[in-house]
Amino acid sequence: xxxxxxxxxxxxxxxxxxxxxxxxxxxxxxxxxxxxxxxxxxxxxxxxxxxxxxxxxxxxxxxxxxxxxxxxxxxxxxxxxxxxxxxxxxxxxxxxxxx
Numbered sequence: 829x830x831x832x833x834x835x836x837x838x839x840x841x842x843x844x845x846x847x848x849x850x851x852x853x854x855x856x857x858x859x860x861x862x863x864x865x866x867x868x869x870x871x872x873x874x875x876x877x878x879x880x881x882x883x884x885x886x887x888x889x890x891x892x893x894x895x896x897x898x899x900x901x902x903x904x905x906x907x908x909x910x911x912x913x914x915x916x917x918x919x920x921x922x923x924x925x926x927x
Contacts, residue, residue, distance in 0.1 A: 830868065836892035843927055844894045845918040846886040847911045849904030852878045878906065897927065 855876055860867040875881040879900065886898040899914040921927040 839889060840893035842894045843918075843922045844886075844889050844896045845899070845915060846882050846889075846896065847899040847901065847914045847918075848879050848882045849906060849911060850879070850900045850902045851905045854878075854906060895927065 858878060858881070859876070860871045874884045883898065886896050890896045897918060899911075899918070901911050901914060904910040918927065
């Protein structure tokens with residue numbers, strides 16, 4: 829997966845939504861150590877938590893021209909039932925031409 833070339837120009841003007849729970853602070857399943865099956869150099873460089881990592885990812889997409897929106901749901905942890913409401917709002921805005 830990490831040897832795939834992506835042309836950032838393909839993301840210009842693409843509406844992209846990022847959402848994370850404001851209390852999503854667990855790191856045990858997203859932090860890798862040398863020797864772990866999924867470890868590779870730089871694997872942890874984007875941040876310690878999902879919130880830190882998603883901010884970096886959203887910034888990267890925006891820097892390449894994507895139209896990004898980052899929603900941080902207060903008091904939510906890693907729970908799709910809570911953050912999915914923000915995803916629905918995003919798609920409603922995109923389809924209605926508000927984003």
